[in-house]
Amino acid sequence: MMARAVLIALALAFSVLFIVLPVAAIFTRAFADGPGAWIAAVTEPETLAAIRLTVLTALIVVPVNIVFGLAAAWAIARFRFPGRRALLVLIEVPFAISPIIAGLCFLLVYGAYGPVGGALQPLGIQLMFNLTGIVLVSLFVTCPFVMREVLPALSVSGEDEEHAALTLGASGWQVFRLVTLPNITWPLVYGAILATARAIGEFGAVSVVSGAIRGQTMTLPLQIELLYNDYNTTAAFAAATVLALLALVTLVLRGIVDAIQPARGATP
Amino acid sequence: MPALQTTIGALSRRRRSPLxxxxxxxxxxxxxxxxxxxxxxxxxxxxxxQLGPSDYLFIVSDPRTLAALRITITAAAAATLVNGTxxxxxxxVIVRYRFxxxxxxxxxxxxxxxxxxxVAGIALVALYSENGWIGSLLEPLGLQVAYAWTGIVIAMTFTSIPFAVRAIQPLIEELDPDEEAAARTLGASPAQTFLRVTMPQLLPGILTGTGLSFVRSLGEFGAVIFIAGNRPFETEVASLLVRIRLDEFDYPAASAIAGTLLGLSLILLVAINVAQTRIYRRLDGGA
Known part of the structure; x- marks a missing residue:
């Protein structure tokens, strides 16, 4: 009984000290000068431009990630081919790589001095230090999210229903839309939520390839650093509250999806 | 990619999957x-x-790089220790207790x-700097967290705690309470029961959790750079040095440091995998 009380106290103390207080500190600092200052900071043109760029990035990255995740999960779950395991490992690799190193890798290949970037340069195509660069590294860091949620569901649901539908004359797309998709809806939504959160919040990788042009290639996480280094702390914390709120919404959405689909485990 | 299409075509013909x-x-x-x-x-x-071994060693043996690697590795190790515990x-607490x-x-x-x-970075600096809620309490005691090595440890702890918890949690859920009860009935103390019966079964999760936590901490950038102070030789982490070298267009140096971090992470991930296989084999053998 004693151990129980001590352990619960330790767990609560740790989570309050390390997790709750930092988030509470952001909101306190952001509203230190009143709600008027917060609204002024969030609607400041550079910050608004950063919000627009962040949303635009997520709007491009997440649908691509969904298409890729579905295609990869379908190929890996339903077929056997040489290199299947290697493919699975490669898709998971971005999880193990530091964002800064990811950004570096993209500069080395797609930058103006890299083999691909250098070849496209004479054609007037620039891949790094603009929206394209930000989208490319965001695709890298979000790569496994949808696939790793959909794959287990697809493996469990089995192919019998799909075979039956095919035998009854359904086309490939009909089978996918009417038989496969309903079995993997929630894992798909779950993966898409995680990918959205990551695409919106990515900092390290984007900071390497963004070019950091004020009001143009600054995403919201980068804008926080910029404002902070400008000693514009209220604005920095105000921008941080927007992202912190999005993070809390992500957690709530995850909780709702978990509740709708109680079968899934608590994997991070 | 015509070659690829041919391969895929050949594969699908060979497998003859109806799907x-x-x-x-x-x-x-x-x-x-x-x-x-x-x-x-x-x-x-x-x-x-292209760099070759001699140029690589020249870059990595630079005192500033060595200092950054030392700071990163020691801080990541400390954060991992905190996160393991x-x-x-x-x-x-989450699995066993209802409260x-x-x-x-x-x-x-x-x-x-x-x-x-x-966001984590500026949140932590707001909390631990000298006018923050916690920083202002520690300042009179002569403890400086922000802009110091300790601050780096705290930032790394924050970003990697979920890896530790979520790797250990499923193994606690799978524990058989009857085994613990049996050990107690046979006269083992609670401490003995935990160390001899429970702990060995949790070891694979603890290994994975701390390993992932360490790998994440080695590469952590965003959360660290706000609270670290970023003084070369003192509070500059390796991932920041990679970005500094990139900003100087010194791609070889950036790649050498990045390669070192990546190599360390890979060795660790492979080591965890090997250790886990051994533990599971021993557990299976003992069962």
Whole structure:
């Protein structure tokens, strides 16, 4: 009984000290000068431009990630081919790589001095230090999210229903839309939520390839650093509250999806 | 990519799976993985290969680089130690005890995953700097957290705690309470029961959790740079030095440091895998 009380106290103390207080500190600092200052900071043109760029990035990255995740999960779950395991490992690799190193890798290949970037340069195509660069590294860091949620569901649901539908004359797309998709809806939504959160919040990788042009290639996480280094702390914390709120919404959405689909485990 | 299509065509003919879409789905997957994962990684390896061993050693043995690596590795080790301990406690409390706020605690553990790293960074600096809630309490005691090594440890702890908790949690859920009860009936003390019966079964999760936590900490950037102070030789982490070298267009130096971090991470991940296989084999053998 004693151990129980001590352990619960330790767990609560740790989570309050390390997790709750930092988030509470952001909101306190952001509203230190009143709600008027917060609204002024969030609607400041550079910050608004950063919000627009962040949303635009997520709007491009997440649908691509969904298409890729579905295609990869379908190929890996339903077929056997040489290199299947290697493919699975490669898709998971971005999880193990530091964002800064990811950004570096993209500069080395797609930058103006890299083999691909250098070849496209004479054609007037620039891949790094603009929206394209930000989208490319965001695709890298979000790569496994949808696939790793959909794959287990697809493996469990089995192919019998799909075979039956095919035998009854359904086309490939009909089978996918009417038989496969309903079995993997929630894992798909779950993966898409995680990918959205990551695409919106990515900092390290984007900071390497963004070019950091004020009001143009600054995403919201980068804008926080910029404002902070400008000693514009209220604005920095105000921008941080927007992202912190999005993070809390992500957690709530995850909780709702978990509740709708109680079968899934608590994997991070 | 005609060659690829031929291969895929040959494969689908050979397998004769009645399900459609192999060509399309594998085509999309291979194209994406090649452009987004494989080619960029190959770029780093190509750059490292061009560098050669002597240039690599020259860059890595630079005092500032060595200092950054030392600071990063020691801080990551300290953060991992904290996360191993509290990861186990948090996972245990969440699985084994029922109390008011348990669900909230369980959800809170995921917050560091969901929170963008730059937000975590300025949150921690707001808390631990000399005019922050905690920093102002520690300042009179002569303890400086922000802009010091300790601050780096705290930032790394924050971003990697979920890895530790979520790797240990499922193993606690699978524990058989009857085994613990049996040990107690046979006269083992609670401590003996925990160390001899429970702990060995949790070891694979603790290994994975601390390993992932260490790898994440080695590469952590966003959360660290706000609180670190970033003074060369003192509070500059390796990932920041990579970005500094990139800003100077010194791609070889950036690649050498990045390659070192990546090499360390890979060795560790492989070591964990090997150790885990051994533990499971021993557990199976003992059963």
């Amino acid at each position: 459609p879409g192999l060509g399309l789905s594998l085509g999309i997957t291979v194209t994406f993985v090649t452009l987004i994962v494989l080619v960029p990684l190959a770029g780093l390896f190509w750059q490292l290969a 509290f990861g186990l406690i948090l996972a245990w 008011r706020g348990r669900a909230a605690l369980d959800a809170l553990v995921d917050l560091p995953f969901a929170l963008p790293t730059s």
